[in-house]
Every structure is written in structure tokens, then in C-alpha cells.
Amino acid sequence: MEITPEKQREMLRLMQTIRRFEERASDDYVAGDIHGVVHCYIGEEAVAVGVCSALEREDRIISTHRGHGHCVAKGADLNRMMAELYGRETGYCKGKGGSMHIADFNIGMLGANGIVCGGLSIITGAGLAAQMEGKGGVAVCFFGDGASSAGPFHEAMNIAANWKLPVLYVVENNLWAMDTSAAEAVSVADIATRAAGYGIPGVIVDGNDVLEVHRVASEAVARARAGEGPTLIECKTYRHRRHTERPTQSDARPPEEIAAWMKKDPIDRLVAHLQGQQGQLNEAEWGAMNDEIMNEVERAVEFAKASAFPKPEAALDDVFAD
Amino acid sequence: MEITPEKQREMLRLMQTIRRFEERASDDYVAGDIHGVVHCYIGEEAVAVGVCSALEREDRIISTHRGHGHCVAKGADLNRMMAELYGRETGYCKGKGGSMHIADFNIGMLGANGIVCGGLSIITGAGLAAQMEGKGGVAVCFFGDGASSAGPFHEAMNIAANWKLPVLYVVENNLWAMDTSAAEAVSVADIATRAAGYGIPGVIVDGNDVLEVHRVASEAVARARAGEGPTLIECKTYRHRRHTERPTQSDARPPEEIAAWMKKDPIDRLVAHLQGQQGQLNEAEWGAMNDEIMNEVERAVEFAKASAFPKPEAALDDVFAD
Amino acid sequence: MRQITYAQAGLEAFTEEMRRDDTVFHLSTDGPKPLVDEFGTSRVRSTPIAEGALTGMAIGAAGCGFRPIIDWRMVTFCFVAMDQIVNQASKIHYMFGGQTKFPILYRASVGGGTRLAAQHSQSPYSMFMNLAGLKMILPSTPYDVKGLLKSAIRDDNPVISFESTRLQTFEGEVPDEEYTIPLGQADIKREGKDVTIVALAWLVHEALAAAETLAAEGIDVEVVDPRTLVPMDAETIRASVRKTGRLIVADEAGPTAGASAEIATLVTEDPATFACLKAAPKRVCALQVPIPYSPVLEDHVFPDRDKIAAGVRAVMAN
């Protein structure tokens, strides 16, 4: 299936939006305007964008502690995202969630999640909901290599396989879980190998190649919509930055490894692809796209700063729905 | 590796001991002398005996809610087992545990466990202990097909594989977990398939053939002692009785399936083997062995009945070790 | 009025609510036969033994517009699902700023007396009370369990129904007509003026039995059944104590940081109620030990009508 140049440029735009949004979030975090913790997705944008561009708005996804990329890729509003990071009442969670808990149920984004492997059972329930709704909807779970060693992975895969639930389990294998390497923590070289133990397809894909990710995800989506059940997709990728943006954050990764992966940057790669073979993006267009994105991010920050903090007593709201 | 006729007769004796012990436990449970719940292992004796006869006394095992067979196979004292079922102070747990919690740390029996999949992490810790002790000890986990779909299975297998722990994970696939079939609950035909996802050997064995079980277990024990890590062994077997001995206990299993498996009785099979090809057990010997076992069980019941109930205030002891 | 068992009343609640609302579905190991028969295996699913997965799946399905019921069966089995309960279900509505509802019913049997030993005899509701974001019911009669379960299924929040093992076969009046009982309303099961016993679940009946004995001794006991643990109807309890001046809390759980401690504190920390107290409040609870197997041991551990009566006499003597 051809991916039109328009669609490729749209993917590029989303990837670059993730990057610029997070660069800014990191700056503002270090400056003290954003609190708690910020985990950047930078370097892994091709995964979220490749997968989400294979979905419809009605399809649902769930994310991790490293969630901004999935939000943007699924179509979240930068203003409300940034306002949430800034802890304002206009944020997605009215300031109650922060970076680790942005959700937008209207666009099928079922939330970032601060618990490693916390999303797997939840999204499997969304997959069950989609199956019961009978409208061909699909549910997608993003999670890390670290999460893949936790029990909920196993339970979810087995149940989804049993019931042929329309779910994509997308493991973002960025080779590290904090300071522990996948080589130490995962007993096999490829997490996708584990799919065979559930009797479902396991696919390995270059997670820095957005077009390949899109192709693999589209196939899995088609299978899911056709009632053929879940797929485990392992995207080999890498984070460019440390685990969090905390100035004191440690980093156990070898500098050479980091350097080697920086050269495989997914955005550079798509730009080269569009500029090269296809000649579908000239330097000026790319510059303009980037400027536009920078403006959008800037406007999001302005929106956040112009928004009020919640009233202190609002802490008592939303414990229960009524 | 040859299994001597003596050893085979010893295996037979243990298997028949399990069976007679449980038949009696069931009777006394229905009669009201034993309380709570009793899960019988009858029909699956070849698994416990085949595996435990490949172990040394110093090796450690952990069991399930269906634990009498593992206790007997590891060498537990019938008197103290029966006294525990009778709730007496001479029981293994001074009457605090009952059928689901018999343990004897002196013989490396780390306990029955009422939580499905509850033993997997504990025995993995015993495997780590054996590795750290450096004396070539081995740890064995018995668990059911039902347990294999629970998260702790996955976590334990991955860690044991990573660290090459000397553990045998022995899944007793008796095709049912209460009233749910493995066909419904497990997404693959053979649970042993899952071993590949951890990079460890997965072996399927006829769990009603004690000699085969012994052979497979011995190989896995040798691997473990040699520092080559864990093995997943799937024993295909069947329980002759309902999930528990409760008179109201339901049973969803097709009668034909039950009938077919009764014909594959592991004890009949070993008797036939010893009597037939080898001529190593004549009818009189087998009768005498059975009588001896019946006496032993009877003495255990007498021991239990002659033992005192714990004092009520003993309920306050043993909350903490001091 | 017809008499049915506590278990039957619960089943009726489920059946009626599943008929009433197509979005209600049921997950548990070994799906209950009557529900499977009526609603089929698509709405009443038997699952692998993976309570953590079920608990989380309920959250996902609820966020997509369904009203899942998850029967954990014994409360013991929900501890494998605790991450989904504590870190997800109780917080998700709040931390997402209230943007979506998560209507879920989790169900668990609690209590002891069944000779099932420590792992299978637990009453840990107070563990969930300290969390914010979960509602909890603990009904003591067939009438209450049916009416509260129906409200719980209709509630737009995660609700846990703790149902006493000892009460499963207990019979009581339940009308044929439809009714619901709102969450958060205590029920005065017996009026009296000398001492208030706040009793939970099975102990409501033990307290009522103790009250009969004590009446013969001239002590007039009021028995209050909170029925709902969160939200707790503190005002009904406090009003009772302001009237009687004396408080006993009877609970099948151990006392330490239990529902009994919460109830006692709700009473004593209220200055107006404190001012009416004539004696120190008293907890009549299980001994603070894991539950042992042997009948002689287990019976020693649990509170009962005699221990409640003794507690009342002690409080009256102060």
C-alpha cells in the first residue's frame, strides 16, 4: 500500500511537533515552570506516528510514562497538553495529572500511565469493548522493553489471543529501562519472539523508519479489524535523552551507543527520504513546516501561561463522578 | 540412564501412598473429621513422584493447593500430614495450615500454596538461594495449567532464564482449572511452547508415565546443576476426581474424557510395566505393598486422632518469629 | 414476603441489571452458570486465572462506555490485581480531571469461619478505605445486598462489593418488586438507648443476638449497620452514640487500622459526640493474627455474640 507524499509530510509534521513540543517542555521544566518529572520521547517519534497514522480517530490507544509522543500522534491539542504540564485549569486534566497522566478520551487517547506495564490490561479491556461494540474498532498499547518483563504483559497477551481481541501490542524497545539494559533484563534478543508462545504474530520492525512502522501497523490493524486477533509488534528504537529531564538523572548508556543511534534519527531519515528519491520536500518547505511547528508550540506555551491555576479547593473535586 | 527395578518399586510405593492417603483424607473430610477443603492429586501421582525421585533431599520444591502428592513424594511424614489435616497440634503446621498449607522445610518442601501461581516467585528465590549457596542445589516448582496464564509465571521464567537459576518449572497440565478448560484459557495447545520466548528448553512429557517424567526431570536437573539454567517441563495428566472433595463441587468435564483418562491411570501403568516385560512385581508383592501402605495410612489417622487439638490461645503464637 | 438467600439476592441484582442495561457484562474465572445460561458467553465470560488482567480490563471497558462487573470471588484473589485497583481504578477519574466515568463493580467474598486458613479467610476492606476514589459496600442481609448491588452497578464509579462468606446461605425477606438502596446510608437494625453497637456484615446478626441476651439483663442495645463503608454515614452513627453515650464496634476483621478504628475515630473526633460519651469506645474484632485452620483456633480468633455481649457489659461498667 502506497503512502502518499501528503501523508508522509503529515507524518513528518507530527514527528517534528513531538520533538519541538518536548524540547520546549524540557526547557520549561528545567526553568521551573513545569513540575514533577518529564520523560522525553525524542528519538522514538516514528513509532507513535507510524502506528497512529494507521488508525482512525475512533480507535483507541494507551500510553506510558513517556506519553507526549502518543498524545500528539493521536491528535491531541498542544495547548491543553502544555497547559496540563504547566498545572493550569485549562489542561487536559485540569492540572490534576501532569506529564505522566495526559488523556483525551474524545480522541481515543486513554491516557499516559505512570506504572510500568500499567496500560496492558486497560487497553485489553478497550479491545474487548471494541469487539463488543462490533464496529471494527481497534485498540493499541504502547509499552517499553522494561514493561515486557512484567506479569501483566503475559496475562493480556494470553487473553487477547484467546478471545481474538482487536489489539496491537506495540513494544517500544529502546534498549533501556532507566539504567538497566534490555540485554540484562530480557532473556531473549527479540521480545517479538514471545508472540509465538501465545499463538499470535510477532513482528520486528525498525522503529526509526516511520514508513515501515506504518506498514507493519497497517497490516496488524487490518488483521484486528478482520477479527483475526492481536499482534505483537516490536519496534527497535532509542531515546536520544536520559530517562527523565531531571538535571540529576543518571545515564548508564555507553556514549558510543548513543552516538550511533543519533545517526539513525527518524526525523532526519524521513526528511532525507522525502527530499531525496522523491523530491517531495525542499529545504524551504521543510523550514516553513518547522517554523509553523515552533509557532504552534510557542502558542501552546502562551496559552498555558495565560491560563489560571486551578483554585486550591478544586483538589476536592473529581474524586467521584456523580 | 537405567532406572533400577528397586527404584521403580519405590516409585510405585510412593504413588500408591499418595493415592491411599488421599482416598482416606477424602473419606474423613466427607465424614467431617477434616475441615475446610481437600484437593486430591489422585491421577497425577506420576508427576510428583517422577520429578521428586530425580532430586536429593537437599533440593527444594514448592507446591500448590493440590499439595499432598508433592509432600509425600518429597518424603514427608504421613503422621504429621494427617495430623495437620485433622487440625492437631502434632501436625506440620500445628493445626494452623490445614490441607492447603503443609510444608516441611527440613525435607526441602517449601509448602503447599492456596494462591494460584503463588509459588512461582517464591521457588525462584529458592533457586537464587541455591545458586548463591553454590552447592549444586536445585529448586522445583509444581503448578497447574491454570497458573500458567497468570503474570507471575512470566516474571519468574524471565528472571530465572536471565540469571540461569537452577529451577525446574513443572506445569501439571491436567487440562482443567476448576471448570475452565485449558483449551479455553490457554491460547496455545502446549504450554511448553512458551519456553522458547524465554530462551530456555521446553519439554512435553506424558505425565502419567512416571519413568518418562523421571527421565525428563533428571535431564533438567543435570542441566540446572551444571549451571545451564531453568527448564519448563509440561506434564500432560488428568485428575481423576472433581476439583475438590466438597460434596457440592461442580464438574464441567465431559464424562467420556474422564473415562478415557481413567484408562491411562499412572499406577496401573507402572504396575503393568513391572509385572509384564520385566516380571519385577508379582501379584502377591503388589498386594503386600498395598497392605503396608494401607496400614501406614491407618496409623497416620490413629496418630492424628490420638493427638491433641492445639490450645485456643495458641492462635496468638507464631505471628512473629522472635 | 418471600424469603431468599443472600447469594440468591445477589444473583437477582445481577440478573435484573443485566436485563435492564446492555452495557453491563460480567468477567470471572468460571462464569456463574445462571448468568451464562441467560446472557450467553459473550456477556458472561469465563476467564483465565488472571484477576489482575480482569481488573484492568474493566477500567478500559468502562472508559469506553461499558459497565463491567468483575467477580474476584474471594477477596484473597484480588491482591494479584492490587496495582490495577490502587494505582489505576481508584485514581483514574481524578487524575484525568474527571473527563470520563469509570462505572465498575468489583465483587469479593470476605470473612472466615470456613476452616480455610489464612490465605482464604480475609476481611481486608479497610485496606481499600484508606484509598480515595473507591466506593465500598458491605451488606448484611439479602434485602440489603440486592438493593445495594443494584445501586452499585448503576453508580458511575468503581464500587467494591464485599460480601460475607458466612452470609451466603442466610435467608431474609426480599420483595418481588424492584427497589434500590442508595449508597452511603447506614441502617439502624435495632433501636436502643443504652449502648450503640456498630456492627459489620455477619456481625450485625451476632450483635442482634447479643442484644437479645443483654435485653434480658436490662441493657437496651442499638445496632447500627453502616452497610456502605465508603461513603460512610458518619452522621447516623454519631447520632446514635449521642443518644446512647456508648460505642462498641464489632468487625470480623482485625482491629489495627481497620474499619473499626475508622468508625471509632469518626465518633470520638466529633466534639459534639465526644461530649456525649460516657465510656471509652471498644472494638470487638478478630484477634490481630492471620486466620488459623484448626476449628479450635479459628473459633478463638473471631468475635461472636458472646464476645460482643461481654464487650457491652464492660463498656456499661465504665
Add this chain to the structure above:
Amino acid sequence: MRQITYAQAGLEAFTEEMRRDDTVFHLSTDGPKPLVDEFGTSRVRSTPIAEGALTGMAIGAAGCGFRPIIDWRMVTFCFVAMDQIVNQASKIHYMFGGQTKFPILYRASVGGGTRLAAQHSQSPYSMFMNLAGLKMILPSTPYDVKGLLKSAIRDDNPVISFESTRLQTFEGEVPDEEYTIPLGQADIKREGKDVTIVALAWLVHEALAAAETLAAEGIDVEVVDPRTLVPMDAETIRASVRKTGRLIVADEAGPTAGASAEIATLVTEDPATFACLKAAPKRVCALQVPIPYSPVLEDHVFPDRDKIAAGVRAVMAN
């Protein structure tokens, strides 16, 4: 005397005990570098993210004669291990009739104030208190954390050490010489005669600050730090209240069925202490909500020196 941080004091306890006893080993995600450097990756293992497995492995290894330390890191992450904690670790010594010891140290950071929102800001110790079979410490100073951790590692039971996030960088005096602090002994952090504040962890320091303010107003505050939650030193707390006649319990956790409820009830249910009470006891705790992210919201939720002082004034006015 030298001053070191709370975090440093904890590390010293681990280092000294690992030097002292070869059977002590350490499991956690990302093993702490100073321990790895000194003891190697065989005794200080970095693990996959599978806290449930680690928690259970500790039980198995302890039953085989080792003394494992499992650092869950944030208490949040132990909820994936709750089955191993509730159904196994807390009950195993008892249900096996005391035949083997299970010396284990579980460690977790607790508390909020870090803008990490609901999942990463929790103080759920009371959930564990209702269980029987686990000991628990909650130290408030570098001196206490070191001395209690050393006792906890030597204890023959599973012990959970809850360590406040807000105190990690807090400095205090710690002697060079070896010492231990026995589990189960409360510490009077300040003597006073008008009102007893039982304060937990970080709030000990807030209570001491409030005491200064109140002293200027002529109110003489006694601050009691239980230090150990199980076993709880009820007698020291009761003796203090018998002296002052007034009780405030200050806790970073929500009040409902919290440690605060237990402490208040231990005081009020004791007839001799009840008789000395001049006013209703009062809990000064977090609001009963999940912890929100935004600083304005989070600061509103937690108790602090001002709220404690206000609570004391209210209690003095009664």
C-alpha cells in the same frame, strides 16, 4: 557530631549490615551504585521491572537461610507485589506453624510534595497495618532511619521500611559508632504538657515547627514519634495523652482507616487514658483525595505546620 542526610544514613545501615552478614543481599530495579561497587552484582542485583517476582523471591530465599533486602523504590510499585505481601509474606510464618523464619527487609519511599501526581505520591502504610504478620518502620530522622534499618535487617520477620520522600535530603546527627534502635519504641521528640501531637515521618518536623509557634502563644506541645508502626508503642502514646489530656495525630496519609485512626483509637479505647481526655482527639491529615499534580492543588491537600497549629488551637479551645 557529624551531620548526614537521611538517604545517606539509610545507605550506611545497608552497607554496615551487608559487611556484617554475608547472607544479606539486595534486589531492586537499577541496583544502587555504592552497594554494587562494594558488594558486586551477585549480592546487589539489578532486576527486570517485576517487583512481584522480587517480593516473592525474597520469601523463598529467606526460607532458605538468606536475609534479602528488596527495595521497591516508590511504595507505588509494591502494589504489583501485593499478593506476595498479603497472601504470602505476612502469613507464611504463621500458617506453616512457625517452622521457619523469613527475615526480609522490604523498603519503600512514601509521601508527596514532589508534584508527581496521584500514582507517585502515596502513603498507604495503614493498608499493611491491618494485616497481621508484617512489622513496619516509618523513621523521621537520619539517626532513627539508620538505627531502625539495622534492627529491621537483623529482625527474623518481614519488615517494611517506609521512608519519606521529603526527608531524603534532611540532615541530622548520626554518630560514627555502631548503634541500633529496637523496633516498637516510640520517641518523644519534644516534651510538653498541654497537648500531645503524635506525628508521623515528615510531619514530626512540621509538628516541631508548629510547637515553636504555639510555645510563643503559651501552648506547651509534646511531640511523640511512634517510629515503628507495627508493633506500635501504644503505651508511650497513651502515657503522653494521660499527661496532656489532648491528642492531635498528624499524618501525610489520608485519614480514613489510616494510621491516624488507629492511633486515635488506641488512645480513646483505653479506659484510663479516655478518662484523662479533655477534648475530642483530632486528625490533621491529607485531604481524602488522590494527590493532584499542580502545586496549588497539591499544597492544599497536605497537612503542614500551619494546619497542625490550627488543629492544636482548635483542640485547646474545646
